[in-house]
Structure formats: C-alpha cells, structure tokens
Amino acid sequence: MAAFEYKAFDAKGKTIKGIIDADNPKMARAQLKRQNIFATEVKEQKSGQVVQGKGLNFEIDIGKVFQRVSINELTEFTSQLETLFRTNVDIAEALQILGEQTDNEMLRLALVEIRDEVRQGKSLSSAMRAHPKIFNDLYISLVEVGQESGNLDQVLARLRDYTQKVQAIRQKLTSALAYPILMGGISISVVLALFIFVIPRIKETFDSFGATLPLLTRFFIGISDFIVYRWYIPFVAVIAAIYGFRQWLQTKAGSYQFDRIKLSIPIVGPMFRMVSISRFARTLSTLMKSGVPMTSALETAKGVIGNKVLAEVIQQAQDSVLKGKNLAEPLSQSGEFPPLMVRMIGIGERTGEMEQMLLEASETYDQRVDSKISALTSLLEPIFIVVLGGFVGLVALAILLPMLNISSIIK
Incomplete structure (x- = not known):
C-alpha cells in the first residue's frame, strides 16, 4: 500500500x-x-x-x-506511540493511527512507509532507519534494543522522557535568545534610521552654512553617505562573508575549529559546554538503562553531543574502554570535561550505578544552564540600553556641536 x-x-x-x-x-x-x-x-x-x-x-x-519534523512533534509522536503500544495495539496499526492524525505531511508520509515496511516483515528500527531526518541514531538504537529485549514499551517511555527534556532545554534556550535578538534588531533598525533619514537632512542644513564641521559630525556624516550611496558594498561584503563562513564550516578543519571557538567564547562558552555535556550524560544514561553496551552507547552519544571537540574526546574515551580501562580517566585527561562530571562518572563506575550518576549529572548541569540563562538575560537588557543610548547620545552630540557654534559657522 x-x-x-x-x-x-x-x-x-x-x-x-x-x-x-x-x-x-x-x-x-x-x-x-x-x-x-x-x-x-x-x-x-x-x-x-x-x-x-x-x-x-x-x-x-x-x-x-523546508518542511521538518520539530522536536515537539517527535515528542508527541513518541508519547502517543508508547501509549498505544502499552495498551497492546499492534505496531502497524499504531503507526496507521498516528499517521492519520498528524498534521505534519513529512511525518505522515514517513509513518505510511514505515507501516508498510513493518507489515512486510521489517523491524520497526530498520524501517525508521530510512528516515534519518526524523529519527536520529539515538532514537533508532533505543528502538532496536527495545525490540530485541522485548521491552519496547519501557524503551519508548524513556525516549518520551528524553525527548521531553530535550524539548524543554531547547525552549529555554530559544526564550533566552529571543530577547537579545529582538533588542539587537531594534538597535540596528534605530541606527540605520538615524544614518539613512536623520543625518542626511542635518547634513543639508549644515552644508548651507559652508563652514568646517567638527570631526565627530564629519565622521557620522561620512558613515551616513557611505550607507546611503555605497550600500551595495556592505551588502555584497555580508553576503560574501556568510557564503565564505558556510563553506569554511563544511570543511572538517573549519567545523572543528568553530566548535573549539564556541567553547572558548567568554560568558556563553561555558554554557555551550554545559549544554553539550548534559546532552552527553543524559544520552549515555538513557542508552545504558535500556541495555545498550557502554562502547555502543558512547558511539551513539558521540554523534548527538553536537560538538566535534567533545566528540573527539568521547572517541578517545571509547577507545580506552575497549582496551579495558575506565571511562573517567580519559575524560579527565582531556581537560574538556568539568571535574564534577568526571568525578560523578568515576563514582558511578566504582559503585555500579553509572546510569543514575549520569542522569543526576545531567540534571545538575541543566539547572546550571537555567541559572546562567537567567543571569545572562538580566545582564543583556541594561547592556543593550547603555550601548544604544550611548550611540544615540554620540549622534546627538555630533548634531549639537555645530549648532552651539552656529554663529561662528554663519560668519
């Protein structure tokens, strides 16, 4: 069908x-x-x-x-699939029901194909593997483990909790970024309006005096003339910079270096690191709780951590574990993982409660990210106000200076 x-x-x-x-x-x-x-x-x-x-x-x-399946839609799908499966609804029928009720066409078509392949005898994980834009390696690995162990309902429940937590973190980050982006847009709009509409009119007034203007006034008039009459230069430069940056990111060295820069940025760099490490800990905990061996779990966690520098460290740790060594030591030697995370992993290895320690570490870092986001948001508001107010003040000063000396200019 x-x-x-x-x-x-x-x-x-x-x-x-x-x-x-x-x-x-x-x-x-x-x-x-x-x-x-x-x-x-x-x-x-x-x-x-x-x-x-x-x-x-x-x-x-x-x-x-441009159609995509959002994390919200994936979370809702996982929750509903877990509910249907727990009530003993056949997988193919559950996929049929969920495909009929979703509003996302991309997800609906994928579920139709997955349902047909399941009816033809394929496993659910194998059928999902053909849709990597919707189901990532973590999702597929857990479904595969659930099928092999006969505990698919429990695995789907863990996936539901995992996707809900990821969704909550993304919403917090989006909310935190919305305000500075809005304020940045407003600031840029105000500055452009001053340069394009206000300063040219003031220039016409001062030109009629035929006198030498103060350096600050001439500086702003020069910028205004450049924006009004040479607008295509910054426009082309921005387009070229964006294109060059994207090409650089597509190279292995470029993407690695950019991830390194993100971790080194003052204030927000530690937040990027904590988000990635929390995702790593939660992913590893979820996989190991579901019965995935540590080496395989590390391979999957490496793919979802979202940072190539940290992924390289995890690869080294995976190689160490394959040689019979512990996980905490290579993470500590790398210097990329915080001491708290390393110690909690070490305690988990000694006590045999690795999954729980990883989950608690993830919760700890999530709380730290929340507090840092709140602090950063409260800090950005006065910074934007001071910067924008200072710039507007400079423009006003550039206008007022020649007006204060208007008598000498007229002479």
Whole structure:
C-alpha cells in the first residue's frame, strides 16, 4: 500500500486536498469517490519527495523543501506511540493511527512507509532507519534494543522522557535568545534610521552654512553617505562573508575549529559546554538503562553531543574502554570535561550505578544552564540600553556641536 496525495472537490464543490492510502491511483480515486470526494489529481508521494515530473516538466514544492519534523512533534509522536503500544495495539496499526492524525505531511508520509515496511516483515528500527531526518541514531538504537529485549514499551517511555527534556532545554534556550535578538534588531533598525533619514537632512542644513564641521559630525556624516550611496558594498561584503563562513564550516578543519571557538567564547562558552555535556550524560544514561553496551552507547552519544571537540574526546574515551580501562580517566585527561562530571562518572563506575550518576549529572548541569540563562538575560537588557543610548547620545552630540557654534559657522 502506498500514500497518494490528492486534490479534489467535495459534494458542495469545495476544493480540498489530502493524503490517502491505496494500492494504486485507481483504487485511491475509487476510495475518494465512495466518500463523495471527486479527485482532480492523484499522485504517489514519498517522504522527502519534492520534485515531480520528467525532463523539463517538473515542479518544486517549496513548502516540502523546508518542511521538518520539530522536536515537539517527535515528542508527541513518541508519547502517543508508547501509549498505544502499552495498551497492546499492534505496531502497524499504531503507526496507521498516528499517521492519520498528524498534521505534519513529512511525518505522515514517513509513518505510511514505515507501516508498510513493518507489515512486510521489517523491524520497526530498520524501517525508521530510512528516515534519518526524523529519527536520529539515538532514537533508532533505543528502538532496536527495545525490540530485541522485548521491552519496547519501557524503551519508548524513556525516549518520551528524553525527548521531553530535550524539548524543554531547547525552549529555554530559544526564550533566552529571543530577547537579545529582538533588542539587537531594534538597535540596528534605530541606527540605520538615524544614518539613512536623520543625518542626511542635518547634513543639508549644515552644508548651507559652508563652514568646517567638527570631526565627530564629519565622521557620522561620512558613515551616513557611505550607507546611503555605497550600500551595495556592505551588502555584497555580508553576503560574501556568510557564503565564505558556510563553506569554511563544511570543511572538517573549519567545523572543528568553530566548535573549539564556541567553547572558548567568554560568558556563553561555558554554557555551550554545559549544554553539550548534559546532552552527553543524559544520552549515555538513557542508552545504558535500556541495555545498550557502554562502547555502543558512547558511539551513539558521540554523534548527538553536537560538538566535534567533545566528540573527539568521547572517541578517545571509547577507545580506552575497549582496551579495558575506565571511562573517567580519559575524560579527565582531556581537560574538556568539568571535574564534577568526571568525578560523578568515576563514582558511578566504582559503585555500579553509572546510569543514575549520569542522569543526576545531567540534571545538575541543566539547572546550571537555567541559572546562567537567567543571569545572562538580566545582564543583556541594561547592556543593550547603555550601548544604544550611548550611540544615540554620540549622534546627538555630533548634531549639537555645530549648532552651539552656529554663529561662528554663519560668519
């Protein structure tokens, strides 16, 4: 059975569109007709498919190019799948139910394909592996372990808790960044308005005097002229810089160096480090609780930590564990992991409670990130006010200086 996207009109003549499951386009039209829906167009869909047609006859659906499954939607899906599975609903039927009720087309099409592959005898984890944009290595590894152990409902519950925590952290970071981004946008808008509209008019007034203006006034007028008459230069420079930066990030050395820089930035660098380490600890704890061996769990955690510098340290730790050594020692020697995390891992290895210690370490760092975000947000507000107020004050001074000496300028 495949998924078909259709455009149609109902009995009242209203245009509608949607997705229906059928063996072929003819049966899809027949199903729609039985529902008093008359299809004008029916075409088979695949998840991630954005181009239809042959040769030069094609169309690109821009909406599908940028369509994504958010962490919120993945969390909701995981929670509902766990509930259905816990109530003994068959996996294929559960996927059918969830596919029908989701509003995200990318997720719906993926669930249709996964359901069909499960019905054909594939495991759920294998079917999910074909959709890496939705289900990452951590998700697939846990589902695979759950299937092999027969505890898929428990594993899905852990995945639900994990995705909910990740979602909560992202929401906090987004909320924390929203204010400085808004204030930064307002500040830039005010500055540009001064340079584009206010200063040129003042320049016209002073030009009529025909006198030499103070250095500060000439400096701001020069910047204004550059922005008004040479705007394309900074525009091209910004575009070129963005393009060059993105190309640099695509190189192995560039992405590694950028991750190193992120960890070294004053104030926010330690926060980046704590977020990554908390994610590592929570991921490793979740995997090990589900029965994944430590070496395999480290491999997966390395892929989701989000920083190549720390991922390299985890790779070295994984090599050390494979040689029979403990995990805490290589992490300590790297200097990249905080002493608290290293000590908690060491205690967990000695007491046999590694999973619990990792989870507690993750919670500790999450709390630290929360407090740092609150402190940073409260600090940014006065900084923006002082910086913007200072700049506006300089512009006002540049205007007032020649006006104070207006009598000498007129002479």
